[in-house]
Amino acid sequence: MELKQLKYFVEVAKREHLSEAALELNIAQSAISRQISQLEEELNTKLFRRDGRNIYLTDAGQRFMTQATKIIEQAEQTLEMFRHEQEAEAKRIKIGYVESYVAQLLTLLIQKFEKDHAATLLPMMQENETLLKSILNRDLDVAFTDLTSQLKKHNEIEIIPLFEDNYQLYVPKQDPLTATVNPPLNQLNAQPLFLMSDLPQHLIHQLEASARCTTYRISTERLAHYLLKHNRGYVISPQYMSLSEGEHWVRINLSHTELKRTLCAIVRKDNHKPELTDLMNEITTLLSHTSVYH
Numbered sequence: 001m002e003l004k005q006l007k008y009f010v011e012v013a014k015r016e017h018l019s020e021a022a023l024e025l026n027i028a029q030s031a032i033s034r035q036i037s038q039l040e041e042e043l044n045t046k047l048f049r050r051d052g053r054n055i056y057l058t059d060a061g062q063r064f065m066t067q068a069t070k071i072i073e074q075a076e077q078t079l080e081m082f083r084h085e086q087e088a089e090a091k092r093i094k095i096g097y098v099e100s101y102v103a104q105l106l107t108l109l110i111q112k113f114e115k116d117h118a119a120t121l122l123p124m125m126q127e128n129e130t131l132l133k134s135i136l137n138r139d140l141d142v143a144f145t146d147l148t149s150q151l152k153k154h155n156e157i158e159i160i161p162l163f164e165d166n167y168q169l170y171v172p173k174q175d176p177l178t179a180t181v182n183p184p185l186n187q188l189n190a191q192p193l194f195l196m197s198d199l200p201q202h203l204i205h206q207l208e209a210s211a212r213c214t215t216y217r218i219s220t221e222r223l224a225h226y227l228l229k230h231n232r233g234y235v236i237s238p239q240y241m242s243l244s245e246g247e248h249w250v251r252i253n254l255s256h257t258e259l260k261r262t263l264c265a266i267v268r269k270d271n272h273k274p275e276l277t278d279l280m281n282e283i284t285t286l287l288s289h290t291s292v293y294h
Contacts, residue, residue: 003075005039006068008032009047013065016054093279095123096131097144099198100165100263101240105287113282119275128200135266141273142283146200147262160265160280162287166255170235170243172228178250185210185257192233194218196241200261207236207259 012021012032022029040047047061057065097103103125110121126134126143132150134140135157145151147161169188171177180187188211195217199207204215218224221243224235228249236254237243243251254260265283267276 001039001042003072005035006072008035009039010065010068010072012036012048012055013057013061016056018055019053091119091274093119093121093141093273093276094139095121095142095144096126096134096140097123098128098131098146098200098263099125100144100261101163101238102144102263102287104240109282109286112286113279117275117278119279121279132266135268138268138271141267141271141276142279143266144263145266147264148202151264151266156269157266158269160284160288162263162265162283165261165263166239166253167236167259168239168242169252169254170224170228170237170249171252172231172234173248173250174231175234175250177234177252182256183252185254185259186212188213188234192216194224194227194233194235196221196224196235196237196243203259203261210258 008021008025011025012018015021015024018029018032022032025032036047043060043064045060046058047064048055049058095106097106106123110123113119113121124140128145128148131140131143131145132154135143136154144162147159151157151159175189177183177187177189185207190212193207193211193213193215195204195215196219198217199215207213208215218227218235224237224243225246225248227233228235228246235243235249236259239253239255243249265280265287267280
């Protein structure tokens with residue numbers, strides 16, 4: 001039993017006329033007759049009795065009409081439910097991002113884009129490796145991640161370079177490093193390094209190898225102040241996350257070193273969600289080549 005057979009049966013039952021039903025369904029009358037015959041054979045009962053050019057439901061046909069109508073209505077409701085879900089999903093754009101200056105601009109991007117477009121942006125923070133997998137698996141539509149050689153191996157991904165994140169070093173005021181102009185990373189005196197923000201793993205390895213030190217992740221400015229005041233080590237933060245001025249430490253810009261990262265936006269080339277092209281244009285306008293932190 002097929003859904004189309006039920007639809008043919010209901011149309012004939014309502015009109016009590018094969019040719020009129022065929023005209024409404026835009027198919028040959030012989031096709032309707034054949035499908036109804038197959039239905040009657042499968043049910044092993046007569047659904048219609050014929051009287052000249054007209055046909056009428058039998059008692060069994062009346063009972064079957066009730067069930068067939070319910071089945072068709074349920075099928076249409078199910079299709080409509082999935083259609084609405086697909087439409088809603090098409091208007092949801094899932095954005096992943098790695099901790100970086102991008103996070104500072106996401107609110108502005110979301111507010112501006114949602115104001116001008118019938119779409120909802122859903123942000124979620126992930127690691128670089130997870131972001132790439134999520135894009136490849138279509139779990140994300142757009143990802144802000146570090147531009148790496150690994151990304152460039154995937155021809156199915158469009159890469160839009162955006163900007164460079166640089167870092168700064170906070171040193172206790174009495175530390176000899178404060179007298180050095182543009183110190184390289186290998187002059188950090190093997191002091192413990194406290195990171196005010198997550199760094200990509202390759203930058204952490206680079207930093208620990210160059211500075212011959214161990215890095216530790218901290219989460220509050222107050223803790224950074226305490227560590228610097230009591231000469232427990234150095235603090236590193238991205239330029240967009242500056243510590244407030246203090247009398248116990250000196251800030252050293254590290255933009256002259258290799259400690260930097262390039263952020264990019266990535267999207268699958270075959271992702272054809274509505275509004276996605278407009279979003280990528282908005283991202284390019286708002287985030288590309290950003291160099292001044294506010």
